[in-house]
Amino acid sequence: MEHSFWQNLAGDLTAATISASLVAPTVTIIDRALVEKASYHKPLLQSLRSHAHAALKHPRQFLFSRPHGYVFTLYAATYTVANGTETITKQTHPSISDAVTFCCTFLVNVPLGVRKDIRFAQFFGTSSQIDPGRNSPPLLRKTGSAVATGTLLVRDAITIFGSFTLAQRCTDVIPDSLAAHPYSKMIFTQMVVPVLSQIVATPLHLLGLDLYNRQYKIPWADRLAVVRRDLPSATVIRCVRIIPAFGFGCLANTGLRSLFHQ
Structure with missing residues (x-):
């Protein structure tokens, strides 16, 4: 019994690692494109x-890059x-x-997701670009970063839920007319419901990025204008x-976990 329990945990870790390896490259590329779209x-x-x-x-350079590492860590930890x-x-407590x-x-996904987004904003956002027409960058406010983090936390809560x-x-x-088998229903909802949640989460995502990229006093109307500008494509x-x-x-x-448990 104990041997089977530890085997299952090893299978859990293996399934999570393989699944994260499959999704991390695509997510890394998409997230970088989103940050660059929102930033400039x-x-x-x-x-x-x-x-x-x-x-x-350059697959080796890409896979061992810090941005890919942040994304892989996020999903590997979440699945694990x-x-x-x-x-x-x-x-123990069924x-x-x-x-x-x-x-x-x-509790694991949200902090790691916010950390990943902040790092992506640092790597690929306006803060990483040099403006030759500006002698010095605008004065940053620590509260802006805190508000951005809070906004991204709410966004991730919606996504996880x-x-x-x-x-x-x-x-x-x-x-049953749409999907008769319970497993078919699970596949359908797992593919559709998370996608629909992004209709609510995307405005918060864009607002969080703008709050981080422009950590100085700006009218909220200007921030919302940026959100509206990028909202359809984002x-x-x-x-x-x-x-x-x-x-x-x-x-x-889920499939790999069931396989390894057997």
Whole structure:
């Protein structure tokens, strides 16, 4: 019994590592393109093409880069904690397993997600660009960074809720005419509900990036104008982004975990 338990935990870790390896390259490229779009209005398709080409041309350099490392760490930790917590609680406290698993996953994913976004803003945002027409950068306010972090925390809370809790709850409302088998319903909701959550999360994402990139006094009307300007394209690309991260990624993690447990 104990041997099987430790084998399951090893399978949890292996499944999480493989799943994170599958989704991290795509998410890294998309997230960089989103930051560049929000920071200095670089066309999304141009960014996606150039960064994908660079990754394919220099795969080793890309895979061992710091941006890719942040994304891989985020999803590897998220999947590992979700898997391991469920394995442990199903054996020790099965009645509260789902609640504990969600809470632990949330507490790991959100701080790492915000940390990743702040690092991406530093790597690829306006703060990393040199403006030759400005003798010195604008005076930064620490409160701006705190507000940006809080905004991104709310954004991630919406994403996690939509990807884990809401997606599972919605399986019961899927009619049999659309998907008869419970597993088919789970696949459908896991692919659709997280995507729809980005309609709410994307404005917060853009606002958080603007608060970080421009940490000085600006009328809120100007900030909201930037959000409105980039919202349509950013919403589309974040909906696409969520498919590998919390669609295929979660499905791959679940399938591999079941395989290794057997």
